[in-house]
Amino acid sequence: MKKNLSRREKVLDLLYQNQDKYLSGEELSNKLGVSRTSIWKYINYLREAGYQIESSSKVGYRLITSADNLLPEEIKRNLNTEIIGQEIIYYKEIESTNDTAKRLAQSGVDEGTVVIAEEQKRGKGRLGREFCSPLGGIWLSCILRPDIKPTLATRATYIASLAIVKTINKLSAVDAKIKWPNDILIGDKKVSGILTEMGAELDRVDYLVVGMGINLNFSLDNFDESLHNKVTTIYHETGKKVSRVEFVQALLEEIERIYYKLNNFEEILEEWKAYSYTLGRxxxxxxxxxxxxxxxxxxxxxxxxxxxxxxxxxxxxxxxxxxxxxxxxxxx
Amino acid sequence: MKKNLSRREKVLDLLYQNQDKYLSGEELSNKLGVSRTSIWKYINYLREAGYQIESSSKVGYRLITSADNLLPEEIKRNLNTEIIGQEIIYYKEIESTNDTAKRLAQSGVDEGTVVIAEEQKRGKGRLGREFCSPLGGIWLSCILRPDIKPTLATRATYIASLAIVKTINKLSAVDAKIKWPNDILIGDKKVSGILTEMGAELDRVDYLVVGMGINLNFSLDNFDESLHNKVTTIYHETGKKVSRVEFVQALLEEIERIYYKLNNFEEILEEWKAYSYTLGRxxxxxxxxxxxxxxxxxxxxxxxxxxxxxxxxxxxxxxxxxxxxxxxxxxx
Incomplete structure (x- = not known):
């Protein structure tokens, strides 16, 4: 599905579709109905974001390598969702994706809006705890606006934990489990955490902000040594790096699939239980x-x-x- | 208690204390340790806010009449609280005091901060309903940060309804009652409403914003005629206007008194039941x-x-x- 693409996103899309040849500035300009100066600006923006784009004044532009950063244009290119991630707000660096998402939610942005950052400077865990969020991980917050009472808000954490554990296991062939209520483990070490926050009237949720952090493509060195027996990263476990863009796409698609079952919690729960680390302990x-x-x-x-x-x-x-x-x- | 007064608040306070004589610009300037130009600016600000201040280049300034508007300096002058209303943020006109208070709460302002406005342009009732908020009423939102679970947030509505009904009955000698959960009636007509909103993690309240609207010194003409059998104002009921500043002071003091009993809900409830309109019906x-x-x-x-x-x-x-x-x- 390629809907709602901005011009900048369309430039990247066209470059991807034509990696075997050069696209002239004129072609791009005609296809998108913008000036060649604008095209030149979009190309520069992409280069600054880490894309290698060959160019020649005679033949035009050609995409050599992408950057595996989390630009919205990159994530949305092959994102198969209707709501979740249709709007993505990207930061290279942010204090906390949850705090920014809460501000946006309060200002009225649409359900499904995702705030994502390469790095969080003040990532938050439950009860105000710190959450280490270096480069190479996935740090994102998703805004939901379900028509439910605040007492049911906890369902969002079930949705997120199930989506994360399924995405991890699918893309990196480990056997991650859910530690109730909001951690994901590999073995007995934490690889991901969830922080759900809400804005609500007493009998109606206004918004939920579901913050998710996943220790993906970075080494254990990012944590204090005292934590090495408690936390892990997917890279540390498998020795392999996963495409972060593909990970986010798969994750957002899982979230949407499960979110559609919100009013059928039994069904979510049945699936969730198969990944539970806690039950029986x-x-x-x-x-x-x-x-x-x-x-x-x-x-x-x-x-x-x-x-x-x-x-x-x-x-x-x-x-x-x-x-x-x-x-x-x-x-x- | 006169603590935490700003310089502007101190100027007004000095003028009040010396209504029987003139205070020279020099005296004011010396007492407050600011320039005479600053004093002149503070005086102009107060005049614009509706205060009548006599001035003469020879003898100085003298307060003639106050404005019964809700300036923080006016409310805080005789406010006997420790938390509630120690910070007051004032607007002549606002979209919604709750929306502004939520933004402030999220940005970290202290517990007890009050947002107050002469007039709301888009006052909100429960479930997104409109709330008529013309000049002459009391429209304010109070930020609380109790260390409780979201399921107990409903207590804030009990605190506010009890504080409002007691303040109305004390200052205007009517027999107002509480219609569960969040309306105040005189006879069987609504004179006040409450809207409690919250920001929270799943197991911890971050902030509560308790919005209160009281139909005080204005006539029924402000409502559509179709509502005249459902709503009323204190002015309509008694034919008398109440000092709005005194009303707000008494209300904030009541809120604080009851809020201190938050963890002793039985006691709040006992008092609340004496004003209940709903029980027994x-x-x-x-x-x-x-x-x-x-x-x-x-x-x-x-x-x-x-x-x-x-x-x-x-x-x-x-x-x-x-x-x-x-x-x-x-x-x-």
Whole structure:
């Protein structure tokens, strides 16, 4: 699907389609109905963004190599979605994609808008924790506007975790799992985290911002050594780099597919359970009042974790749950 | 308490304290440690805001009448609070105090910050409805940052409704009541409404914006005639105008007093019930699936309305509840 492409996006698209030959400035100018000066500006923009584009005043332009950066024109070229990622806002560097997405959501941008950055300077985890987000990873936030009550907002985290784990396993042949509620693990090490935030009236969600961070094409050196037994990256696990553009495309498509099932949570949950790391394990709940140990046995219809404690099943909602004999609450 | 006053606020304060005599520019300038040109600017600002200030080049300045507008310096002069209203952001005209307060909350302003306007051009009610907000009323939004889960955010509406009803009854000797969850009535007509919005992670509130609109010193003519049997104003009911500055001061002080009890909801509720219009009445619940009629009998610990339907007690959360034989869902 190639809809809603801007002129800049169309220039890149034409260069991709014609990598075997040269396209003259005049051809490009005619096809897009803009001046040759504009074409020249678009080409320069692409070069600055890391594309290698050969040019000759006689024959024109030819794309040599792309940059595997996350430019919207690159992601949207082969993106097969109707809503998610139809608008992509790109930053080389950003404080936090979630904070920017929340501002945009409040100013009224469309559902499906994605904020993406090569690097986050102040990436955020749950409860205000830091989230390390160097070059080579995927750091993006997606704006959703479902017509649901705030109590159901937790479904967004299920959608994102399922989409991430499926995308990781499909593109890098590892066996990632979901640690309830919002982490993705390879083995027992965290490779991805999710932070869902919302703006709402008391009985109606205005927007959800689902922030996702995936440790893709960078080495463990980016983390403090004290975290090396708790976090990992896909590159560290497989020794291979994955196309980041393809990863984002696959991820956004998965998100959309699952998001369409929002009102059919049972179905999402069924798929989700196949990737669960938590269910069947002994967990520890640190609430303010007491410390509880029990077996995670299921997910309730409202997204709560059901834990069997002394033959009684209890419900837990937030991320105060940790796996026994592990220290997953800190780091990345 | 006179703390945190800006220089502009101090100029007004000095003028108030010395209404029986003239204050020379030099005196003001010395007391505040600013130039006489600055003093002259502050005086002009106050005049533009509606204050009558006599001046003579020989003897100086003297305050003749205040303006009963809602300038921060005016409200803060005799405001007896520690948090609520310590920062007041004032607009003559605004689109919506809630929208502005949400932006400010997101940018990190302190708890207790109040956004107030003489007039709202696009005042908002629940579920995106319009809220008529002409000159003479009180239109303000208060930013709170309680350390609670989103499911408890409804408490803010209880705090605001109780604070409003107490302030109305104290300052204008009417017998206003609270129509659950977020309207204040005189007789059976709406005189005030509340809109609570929030920004949150799934398990932690970041901010609450509690928007309050009170139909104070203006006539019914401001409403379409079709609404005259549903809405009223305090001026229409009593024929008297109330000092708006005093009203806001009393309201903010009540909010703070009740907010301090946030974690002791039982106590708030006990006070709230004395002003309830809804409890004991027959109500109709319009949910998407069914229409239910029953008797509103109590409020649950989590803020839900308990309705007795066919000898069974059921819980309802949102404003889908209306009183039978009335059409309270529209208007103002």
């Amino acid at each position: 002994i967990v520890k709940i640190d609430s303010k009042r007491e410390e509880i140990i029990g077996e995670a046995i299921d997910i309730a219809e409202d997204g709560a974790l059901l834990v069997k404690v002394d033959d009684k099943v209890r419900k837990f909602y937030s991320g105060e749950v940790s796996l026994c004999h592990q220290g997953f609450n800190s780091g990345n | 027959i109500v109709k619940i319009d949910s998407k699936r069914e229409e239910i009629i029953g008797e509103a009998i109590d409020i649950a610990e989590d803020g839900a309305l308990l309705v007795k339907v066919d000898d069974k007690v059921r819980k309802f959360y949102s404003g889908e509840v209306s009183l039978c034989h009335q059409g309270f869902n529209s208007g103002n």
